[in-house]
Amino acid sequence: MMRAYRRLSILWQTLLLLMAALLLSQAISITLFLSMKPPRADFNRLSDIADALAGVRDKDPRDRVLTWRRQSAAPAPEPGMRGDPRFTAKLAERLGTTPARVRLFFEPDQRGGFPYNGRLENGVPMRRGEPMFFNRMIAGVAAPDGWHVVETPKRPIVSAWQRRSLLWFLVSALALVPLAWAFARALSRPIRRFADAADRLGADPAAPRAPEEGSAEIVRAGQALNAMQARLAAYLDERTAMIGAIAHDLRTPLARIAFRIEAAPDPLRAKVQADVEQMRAMIAATIGFVKGLHTGAREPVALDALLRRIAHDEAEIGRPVRLEEIEPATIPGDPLALERLVQNLVDNAVTYGGEAALSLRVQDGTTLLRVADRGPGVPADAVERMFAPFQRGDPSRNRDTGGIGLGLTIARAIAQDHGATLSLLNQPSGGLVAELRFGR
Structure with a gap:
């Protein structure tokens, strides 16, 4: 099957790779989505705050975790926070104390009640009459040993759902690396061998033939290169043989000229013999040149x-x-x-x-x-x-x-x-x- 895949055109190889990568990444995403628990809700109800101040542990692990501490002074609001006497009174009622011994500050929500389509009271979404604090909040209650304070932790740079999305992306990318590497290697190796064969042909017409392997385009290019190499080698052999034959055959008439000039007058004979020797040197050099090409x-x-x-x-x-x-x-x-x-x-x-x-x-x-x-x-x-x-x-x-x-x-x-x-x-x-x- 792999051999048949390699013989496909580059277009079909690339298309099949993209389809396989898409299916694999979607399969990984669906698997992670079904196997991992959903992230906890990013909000705190007023009842959650009261339980935390009273020392009751979170019953729902999906709820946002509240940090608890003890301090001597009453908690103060941070910049951008506000308070609401109604919410403070409700919290004091749940704690069984007076509003004077309770502090509650919060950042107003700007999302218009999202994800709940309820009303807003002082910037806080309400659900069934209970405030839902989506942003940062600080609450405290006076106790004999000081003030017990709970607050929502500051928002992390990367939230839980962002970490999960990043995890999905990394797992999908890592799973696709071997597939992409195998595809790139299968595609580049025939091209590299074809380029090496072309370089060898440029230096030596008698170099080994180019391998006819890889995608349909590379096989076709290899066949064309081999056919060109065969024609080029035949052409060079023919021209080289012709030059060698001409140079070799010229030796006979030169020998006759040298023999017949022996009877000529001395001045003429010396000049002609010099020309004959020069032609013999040229013929010998030409034959040497032809031999030197191999x-x-x-x-x-x-x-x-x-x-x-x-x-x-x-x-x-x-x-x-x-x-x-x-x-x-x-x-x-x-x-x-x-x-x-x-x-x-x-x-x-x-x-x-x-x-x-x-x-x-x-x-x-x-x-x-x-x-x-x-x-x-x-x-x-x-x-x-x-x-x-x-x-x-x-x-x-x-x-x-x-x-x-x-x-x-x-x-x-x-x-x-x-x-x-x-x-x-x-x-x-x-x-x-x-x-x-x-x-x-």
């Missing part, structure tokens, strides 16, 4: 150890590569592809900037790898163009000043395949920095 299996890669190894190998052949701040950092990836990425950045820094300074820092879940040089940098409007295929820092095609302009293109493709970003930044003090950021 990374191998992922495994934990220690970037700090990778940087130290590259710097050591470069130092052995006399290239100006040095290490700066290197912190331990391990990421999942293809070791060979990552080494190729860093090596391309180092080659560019040494070729165009005179040296390469490597640093590696980890902060707030982000791994930052930087390769800095001491070159002139590049114009701000040309920074992004440097990642385009066959785009070089040196606009000439002289092979002595570098490759053919695929190093940064390959480096960015590998970085994106590992969920990283690669950017170029001009330093204020001079030079260019290639910044590789893994994580957020």
